[in-house]
Amino acid sequence: GNSVTQMEGPVTLSEEAFLTINCTYTATGYPSLFWYVQYPGEGLQLLLKATKADDKGSNKGFEATYRKETTSFHLEKGSVQVSDSAVYFCALSGGRSSARQLTFGSGTQLTVLP
Amino acid sequence: GAGVSQSPSNKVTEKGKDVELRCDPISGHTALYWYRQSLGQGLEFLIYFQGNSAPDKSGLPSDRFSAERTGGSVSTLTIQRTQQEDSAVYLCASSLGGDQPQHFGDGTRLSIL
Numbered sequence: 001g002n003s004v005t006q007m008e009g010p011v012t013l014s015e016e017a018f019l020t021i022n023c024t025y026t027a028t029g030y031p032s033l034f035w036y037v038q039y040p041g042e043g044l045q046l047l048l049k050a051t052k053a054d055d056k057g058s059n060k061g062f063e064a065t066y067r068k069e070t071t072s073f074h075l076e077k078g079s080v081q082v083s084d085s086a087v088y089f090c091a092l093s094g095g096r097s098s099a100r101q102l103t104f105g106s107g108t109q110l111t112v113l114p
Numbered sequence: 115g116a117g118v119s120q121s122p123s124n125k126v127t128e129k130g131k132d133v134e135l136r137c138d139p140i141s142g143h144t145a146l147y148w149y150r151q152s153l154g155q156g157l158e159f160l161i162y163f164q165g166n167s168a169p170d171k172s173g174l175p176s177d178r179f180s181a182e183r184t185g186g187s188v189s190t191l192t193i194q195r196t197q198q199e200d201s202a203v204y205l206c207a208s209s210l211g212g213d214q215p216q217h218f219g220d221g222t223r224l225s226i227l
Contacts, residue, residue, distance in 0.1 A: 032213040044205065044218040051213060089157065094213050100164070101147055101173065102207075102216060104157035 002027045006090045006105030013080055013112050021075040021108045023064075023090035031095035033057075033066050033073040034102065038087045047075075047088070080112045116140070118219035120206050126225045129198060135191045135222045139208030146189050147209075147216060148181060152202035160204075163189065164211060193224075201226045 007022040025031065035047040035057070048057030053068035062077045073090060090105040119138040127133055139146050148160040159173040163183040174180070178196075183189040193200055203223050207216035 034215070036218075043220040044207075046215045046217070049215060100145065100212070101159040101162050101170070102149070102157075103159070106156045 002031065002092055002095060002103040004090050004092055004103055004105040007108055009087075009107070010109035010111060013110070015082055015112055015114050016079045017112075019075070019077040019080045019084075019110070021088055021090075021110070023073045023075065023105060025071050025073065025090075025092050027071075027092055027095035029095040030068075031092040033064070034091045034093070035062070035064055035073070035075050036089045036091060036104075038089065038107075040086070044089070080110075082112045082114050085110055085112045118206055118208050118217055120204075120219035120222050122222060123220065124223045124225075126227065127196060128227050130195055132192065132194045133196055133224065135193075135204050135224070137189045137191070137206030137208075137219060139187065139189070139206070140217055143208035143210055143217075144186070145209045145211045145214075145216075146183055147207040148189070148191050149205045149207065150202045151205055151221070155202075157205075160191070196224075196226045198226045200224060 003026045005024050032051045034049045036044045037047045048059040050057040050066035056065045064073050064075045087107045087109050089107045091102040093102050121136045144165045146163045150158045161181045162170040178194045181191045203221040205221045207218045209216045
């Protein structure tokens with residue numbers, strides 16, 4: 001079945017540092033890939049998505065590229081801010097199983113210090 | 115409102131009682147999902163409704179869990195004879211279907227004493 005493996009946290013960075021959160025997946029076919037973010041005390045929000053190989057999703061300065069050859073969808077941001085402190089979840093849906101529900105990684109807690 | 119609405123936001127109940135959790139999806143969204151978020155298990159899929167099709171119940175952990183969606187809109191997740199391991203945040207999401215992004219509610223935090 002589908003699975004997502006995500007970089008273990010927590011991650012602590014200083015403001016303006018470069019961020020990478022690794023995510024790899026297992027799925028047959030061509031799933032859609034997502035990053036969701038959960039800010040403290042809030043619900044899950046879609047951050048970005050990519051639906052086919054080599055697509056790059058981007059939003060709020062975050063980027064992730066769908067790499068079919070390495071089955072990866074790593075999240076990056078060039079300069080993090082304190083307001084980026086949150087839990088980040090990598091997820092996928094679809095693929096050959098056509099499953100529409102999301103399969104999530106375990107989440108990565110990011111703390112950005114001023 | 116414009117988003118997915120869940121109620122109650124918090125529920126505390128005694129072991130063995132039944133609970134009902136409600137989800138009001140975004141208007142026009144044909145797909146509705148329930149997930150559970152717990153410390154030990156992360157985010158887990160429970161059940162999926164798409165239009166008038168039979169629901170995908172493959173994620174329900176036991177026969178104590180059931181859900182229905184009336185009129186293609188509001189959904190209720192019911193847990194019978196609650197156990198302490200049912201304590202979690204129950205999340206509802208809706209979408210336009212297919213691979214369209216899922217929009218999540220704020221969840222119901224369920225605590226079983």
